[in-house]
Amino acid sequence: MKSFRAFPVWLLMASPLAGAPALAADAITAPSPVEEGATLLIRGDAEKAVATYTAALKDTGLPNDRRATILNDRAVANVRLGETKAALEDYNRAVELFPEYPVAYNNRGNLLLALGQLKEAMKDFDRALLLAPSFAAAYSNRGNAKMKLGQSAAALADFTKAIELMPASAPPLSGRGLAYLAVGKPHAAIRDFSRAVSADARFASAYRNRAEARMAVGQRDDAIEDLSRAIAFDPNNGELYVVRGYAYLISGNPASAIKDFSRAIELDPKSSAGYEGRGLANGVAEAFDDANSDLNRAIELDPRSPVAFAFRAYIYKQNGQPDIGAKDVETAIKLDPNSPEALWARGEIEEANGQADTAITDLRHALQLRPSWQFASDALQRLGAAPDDVEDKPVPPLDIDKWHVVLHGKDYFATSVDYPQIRVPLEMTGEGLPKLLSWEVQKPPYAGYGILRFSGGTVHGKNGPEDTELAAIIYIAGGKVLAIEPHRQGPRVASWTWDGDRLQIASVDGVTDEYQLHPVNAAVVGSRDQTYADGARAERQQRRSKPKSFFQLLFGF
The missing domain is CATH 1.25.40.10 (Tetratricopeptide repeat domain)
Known part of the structure; x- marks a missing residue:
């Protein structure tokens, strides 16, 4: 041979x-x-x-x-x-x-x-x-090229082919994760990024990308842990500190954000992004002189940055000078009319000037461009406005029992009157509609978890079209979607193993995914309020009974 x-x-x-x-x-x-x-x-x-x-x-x-x-x-x-x-x-x-x-x-x-x-x-x-x-690597690389050309859907097909040929290779898994993010499927992205770091535990960019996906679905603590892992493997990468700084800031921890932005500046004294972030963090901490100093330096380093002008406008507004801030907002919008930071800052100035309607419009636009920008969400909440002006449209033919499907813009979600705080994004795999198939609350000791299965659409398999099913793993006790997993494709069905505090899923594509669980007391089945209480109690008891070392905290063990 x-x-x-x-x-x-x-x-x-x-x-x-x-x-x-x-x-x-x-x-x-x-x-x-x-x-x-x-x-x-x-x-x-x-x-x-x-x-x-x-x-x-x-x-x-x-x-x-x-x-x-x-x-x-x-x-x-x-x-x-x-x-x-x-x-x-x-x-x-x-x-x-x-x-x-x-x-x-x-x-x-x-x-x-x-x-x-x-x-x-x-x-x-x-x-x-x-x-x-x-040639698996060529498929993966062509997928990267298609991503840069804006052909995200076509890139998905190339990454998937590369994964079929090299299921244990981290780069195509991470590439497909980015493609899923680009087409608005953050749960699928998280799944692929998790597989990438399982294949290569030192793959820093996959941790960084998974953090971005987790921020998109509100998993902020997990995102910060991922960024800490990435920094552990790439400690001199200033961009990672900037990203984690924003994650801390959005999570309400400006002190840690300031430390990260400062570290980014230490690594690169000409980092305009570091000064921008630290300027905003100092403003949130009401250290206005430091904030203005940082943002002036950022503008000096990059006079065409809409972010620096937008943040300085916000600082002026917070310091009781919205009229001066309005001038910076005007500059920021001229530099980039679609900058989410500029639109948010303009909304803040408009709110200060009593222009609620225009403020709501700008803040919603900012959130549309950057859904994880908590500052815009907070401003809308102050104004008593929803994140967008789109109404849910019920789609009864897709419902089952107490679960209902709604169409919100172009996206489908599953909701339930029994669990009003849970909203399940029905991320499709192929063509079709997300018909709900079944809802099952797990038996003790996993009564705090439920599995909602739904149609994932039709995909092209080796022998022609194949129907798919997806399963949303819902942590009822925590009121959130833990993950969305492929459950069936054609004749292939995933194998699920609930074992202690772990759930292992041998997926239809030959890759095994694993999730950390928090088992709940068997006696809570059928009592929704008690399920939430016991689930939260179990988490607290687990944290108290198993103190973690620094290594465990850093790497999530």
């Missing part, structure tokens, strides 16, 4: 999968300079790797396919050195010498993607997949 050996298999985006064309049999044992170059790349010494590959290429007796693989590897090393022009030249030469080499097309596509040449990158990924239809 022929196989590749002349490129670094440690690099996902450069590794071939089943179906890639093979080299000649004598490629099984690579020349020592090539092996040495691969070892140097693995160790992170890209400069020496380039020199080693260059020396290997001086061999005039190399066959074209062998020379192409060495050029590909030298290009990988040059990319790591930031020598993009040299890398592109090596990739071009590699595909010229060996036109049926899918790895070089895939790698060149990645470089073109990084350089912003999206259409050319797409051509390379298409070519790689034409040559190697089972």
